[in-house]
Amino acid sequence: xxLLEINELRTEFATRDGVLTAVNGxxxxxxxxxxxGLVGESGSGKSVTGFSIIGLIDPPGRIAGGxxxxxxxxxxxxxxxxxxxxxxxxxxMIFQDPMMTLNPVLRVDTQMIEAIRAHEQVSEQTARARCCxxxxxxxxxxxEQRLHQYPHQFSxxxxxxxxxxxxLLNRPALIIxxxxxxxxxxxxxxxxxxxxxxxxxxxxAALIWITHDLAVVAGLANRVAxxxxxxxxxDGPVDMVLDAPAHPYTRGLLESVPANNPPGARLRQIxxxxxxxxxxxxxxxxxxxxxxxxxxCRQPVPLTPLPGSTAPEHAPxxxxxxxxxxxxxxP
Ligand SMILES: Nc1ncnc2c1ncn2[C@@H]1O[C@H](COP(=O)(O)OP(=O)(O)O)[C@@H](O)[C@H]1O
Ligand SMILES: [Mg+2]
Numbered sequence: 469x470x471l472l473e474i475n476e477l478r479t480e481f482a483t484r485d486g487v488l489t490a491v492n493g494x495x496x497x498x499x500x501x502x503x504x505g506l507v508g509e510s511g512s513g514k515s516v517t518g519f520s521i522i523g524l525i526d527p528p529g530r531i532a533g534g535x536x537x538x539x540x541x542x543x544x545x546x547x548x549x550x551x552x553x554x555x556x557x558x559x560x561m562i563f564q565d566p567m568m569t570l571n572p573v574l575r576v577d578t579q580m581i582e583a584i585r586a587h588e589q590v591s592e593q594t595a596r597a598r599c600c601x602x603x604x605x606x607x608x609x610x611x612e613q614r615l616h617q618y619p620h621q622f623s624x625x626x627x628x629x630x631x632x633x634x635x636l637l638n639r640p641a642l643i644i645x646x647x648x649x650x651x652x653x654x655x656x657x658x659x660x661x662x663x664x665x666x667x668x669x670x671x672x673a674a675l676i677w678i679t680h681d682l683a684v685v686a687g688l689a690n691r692v693a694x695x696x697x698x699x700x701x702x703d704g705p706v707d708m709v710l711d712a713p714a715h716p717y718t719r720g721l722l723e724s725v726p727a728n729n730p731p732g733a734r735l736r737q738i739x740x741x742x743x744x745x746x747x748x749x750x751x752x753x754x755x756x757x758x759x760x761x762x763x764x765c766r767q768p769v770p771l772t773p774l775p776g777s778t779a780p781e782h783a784p785x786x787x788x789x790x791x792x793x794x795x796x797x798x799p
Contacts (some may be wrong), residue, residue, distance in 0.1 A: 483746065772786065
């Protein structure tokens with residue numbers, strides 16, 4: 469049994485123009501200790517998938533269908549009390565903006581101790597010791613002094629580290645990190661990526677790393693799932709997907725990564741725009757932008773095992789394409 473098993477998840481928002489299907493039949497599995505990269509352009513439904521898992525979809529949004537099983541338990545429709553006990557303890561989320569986690573008017577120690585005591589009855593002294601230990605683990609020096617400070621006294625990178633520390637406080641089994649380094653400068657990004665990798669390796673937690681940047685998942689993830697227009701279009705071991713993407717969209721994404729292009733060459737961009745998520749049909753959502761598309765692609769296209777793939781059984785290569793690419797990327 470996988471730690472997290474999502475089947476045909478559907479999350480919608482009521483908008484003035486109609487029902488917007490942000491997550492449109494997403495199925496994903498994450499094993500304990502595994503790092504899954506969830507990749508896709510802005511607006512593809514990555515964050516809404518994360519919020520759905522942790523139970524943070526509020527009206528006008530709603531989970532309209534599917535199943536999210538965490539450690540064998542169904543989360544969709546579970547009582548709020550149950551979700552609250554799981555959130556922050558067994559599943560933690562790190563947001564792009566650390567101030568989604570941090571309260572600007574409270575000292576860091578107040579917030580961290582509260583985060584522990586929301587789930588566990590421990591003495592102030594024990595809680596404080598754990599805060600220091602976790603702050604140190606995320607690369608914050610002199611944690612005793614730092615605990616007395618307010619969020620605004622930390623730099624952007626340090627503030628994100630505090631948010632990561634809070635996520636780690638209760639030793640969660642699953643961490644969902646939603647582009648936590650996107651707003652930081654490149655050096656700090658690299659450091660935090662490296663540290664997160666060490667942290668999940670030490671703790672054995674599973675990690676879903678959400679990013680629009682395929683290059684980021686290359687060194688971090690075991691598996692990658694690529695989202696497009698609210699659907700998973702490709703899923704598999706990270707090296708296999710990056711070396712020989714099967715979905716034309718994944719290949720397009722890879723070709724628009726600067727490092728994959730000869731210096732000085734113009735970056736290739738995927739022509740066209742993603743489709744509207746209001747009233748999107750059942751056919752392939754990439755149809756209008758795809759140079760391989762045929763009439764048959766207007767039919768519903770399921771996510772199926774890639775023919776002839778040598779991927780292991782526990783991490784199969786899946787692709788939502790009738791005419792998948794069958795070749796290596798030529799650098
Ligand atoms: N609260 C909301 N109300 C209406 N639409 C929303 C809301 N949140 C997200 N969406 C829409 O859902 C789609 C997916 O959003 P999101 O998951 O944030 O994308 P990503 O994280 O991949 O950039 C987008 O079209 C976005 O506009
Ligand atoms: Mg997002």
